[in-house]
Structures are given as C-alpha cells and as structure tokens.
Amino acid sequence: MQLVLFWVFALLMLVFGAAVVFLRSPVSSALSLVVSLVFMAALFVTLDAFFIGVVQVLVYAGAVMVLFLFIIMLLDLRVERPRRLNIGAWTGGGLVVFGFVGLLGKVLSSELGFDMEKPPVSTQISDASAVGLMLFRYFNLPFQIIGVLLLVATVGVVVLSKKELK
Amino acid sequence: MTPTLGHYLAVSGLLFIIGLAGVILRRNIIIIFMCLELMLNAANLSLVAFSRFNVNVAGLPNYNGQVLVFFVITVAAAEVAVGLAIIVALFRARQTIHVEDLNSLKF
Numbered sequence: 397m398q399l400v401l402f403w404v405f406a407l408l409m410l411v412f413g414a415a416v417v418f419l420r421s422p423v424s425s426a427l428s429l430v431v432s433l434v435f436m437a438a439l440f441v442t443l444d445a446f447f448i449g450v451v452q453v454l455v456y457a458g459a460v461m462v463l464f465l466f467i468i469m470l471l472d473l474r475v476e477r478p479r480r481l482n483i484g485a486w487t488g489g490g491l492v493v494f495g496f497v498g499l500l501g502k503v504l505s506s507e508l509g510f511d512m513e514k515p516p517v518s519t520q521i522s523d524a525s526a527v528g529l530m531l532f533r534y535f536n537l538p539f540q541i542i543g544v545l546l547l548v549a550t551v552g553v554v555v556l557s558k559k560e561l562k
Numbered sequence: 563m564t565p566t567l568g569h570y571l572a573v574s575g576l577l578f579i580i581g582l583a584g585v586i587l588r589r590n591i592i593i594i595f596m597c598l599e600l601m602l603n604a605a606n607l608s609l610v611a612f613s614r615f616n617v618n619v620a621g622l623p624n625y626n627g628q629v630l631v632f633f634v635i636t637v638a639a640a641e642v643a644v645g646l647a648i649i650v651a652l653f654r655a656r657q658t659i660h661v662e663d664l665n666s667l668k669f
Binding site: 398399402406409410413414416417422425426429432433436439440442443444445447448451452455456459460463464467468470471473479482485486488489492493496497500504509510511512513514515516517518520521526527530531534535538542545546549550552553556557 | 599628
C-alpha cells in the first residue's frame with residue numbers, strides 16, 4: 397500500500413516537474429511547478445516529516461509560487477516564439493544530462509545498502525516539536541543568521557525595485 | 563512492502579536531472595529560475611530521506627537533516643525574492659527576459 401502511494405506521488409511529481417521544462421507558456425510552467433511541489437510535500441509525509449511537508453506547502457507552493465505568478469503576470473509574458481535551435485548548446489546540454497542519468501544509475505545499482513527498508517520510528521514526540529527543539533537547542537546561531545539574511549534580502553529587494561538607483 | 567532508501571534517492575536524482583535539463587536547455591530566465599527551485603527540492607527530498615532512514619536508539623529519525631531542509635527552504639525563499647527583483651529590474655532596462663538577448667557581459 398505504501399509502495400503504491402509512493403509511486404503515485406513520485407510519478408506525478410516527476411511528470412509535473414518535466415512539464416515545467418517542456419511547456420512553452422510561463423504561466424503553465426509555474427502552475428505545474430505548484431502541483432509538483434505539492435506532491436513533493438506528499439512524499440515528505442510518506443517519510444514521516446509532517447512539519448517539513450506543511451512548511452513545503454505553505455512557503456513553497458504558497459508564498460514563493462504566488463511571487464512567481466505575480467511577476468509573470470506583471471511582466472505580461474506571452475508564449476515565447478520558437479527560435480532557431482542552438483545545436484551546440486543542445487548537444488552539450490544533452491551530453492551533461494545523459495551523463496548525470498548514467499551516473500545516477502551506476503550509483504544506485506552499486507552495493508551501498510540502498511535497498512534498506514524503512515526502520516520503524518516511535519511516535520511518542522510529535523514531529524514539529526522535535527524539529528523545533530533541535531532548531532532552538534543546537535542550531536540557534538544559524539537560525540539567527542537566517543533571520544538576518546531574510547532582513548537583508550528584504551532591504552535588497554526594496555532597493556532593487558526603486559525606480560532609479562542613485 | 564514499503565519504499566526503500568534507493569527509491570527515494572532515485573526519484574530525487576531524477577528530479578534533479580529534470581531541473582538541470584531545464585536550466586541548461588531553456589532560454590527563458592524565469593523558467594530557468596523555476597528549474598533551480600526544482601533542483602533545490604530534489605536535494606531536500608534526499609535530505610529528508612536520509613534523515614528518515616537513519617533512526618537512533620530511541621527510535622527517532624535524525625532531525626539534523628530536517629533542520630537543514632528548513633534552512634534550505636528559508637534561503638530559497640530569500641533567493642526567489644531577490645532574483646525576481648533582479649529580473650524585474652532587468653526587464654525594465656532591456657524589455658526582454660530571453661537569455662540570448664542579455665549578452666553585454668559576454669566576452
């Protein structure tokens with residue numbers, strides 16, 4: 397049963413992820429990316445990472461993708477006109493991609509214990525409180541730094557979107 | 563039957579390859595940016611998978627990986643905000659988001 401659900405979520409996620417690359421209109425790409433991210437959240441839930449799954453839906457599929465769609469509609473992008481194919485770039489890119497596929501197959505078929513079944517976990521502590529404890533106990537400094545990073549990014553965006561840079 | 567670690571790593575690797583193909587082959591800068599998000603997500607999936615398959619004696623997953631994923635999501639959100647602001651500024655200056663038209667830094 398779990399394996400069936402895993403394959404359903406994983407295949408749908410990969411199909412919509414491929415649609416991001418292959419669809420011509422930016423709006424369709426962005427909407428398929430939303431669907432792909434939601435199925436990724438479902439995969440996180442199959443890994444018992446409920447907190448990360450919820451954050452994925454709220455932050456990625458919610459906030460970040462709204463930003464993307466907002467910018468696409470603000471710039472009023474049409475379907476891009478097909479241009480002359482750059483043969484060199486396509487062959488080079490294809491070589492890199494197929495090299496990666498081959499490497500992935502080679503690594504996964506090696507004897508490194510990848511056929512390990514999911515070990516059982518205790519459900520005594522809820523997932524969110526465990527992540528929160530870890531975050532504030534052992535990763536407090538990185539957490540503060542991330543806060544400063546977000547502040548700097550916000551200020552940078554305001555400066556970048558001013559009409560004239562002095 | 564439950565999915566094994568290899569299943570999750572294979573899906574994560576395939577998603578990374580899809581994102582990489584998009585970054586290399588597409589010429590629309592916003593779609594390149596979305597493919598970067600796909601690649602970040604692929605890394606997140608393998609981090610969560612490793613966290614879940616590494617259970618300690620108390621029967622708890624290794625939450626270090628999930629905290630790292632939390633940080634990656636935060637940094638990605640900041641990156642998207644800054645990147646899209648740059649794209650808007652670029653569009654205002656050049657009226658295009660096609661990467662082949664943006665070659666003034668090309669040697």
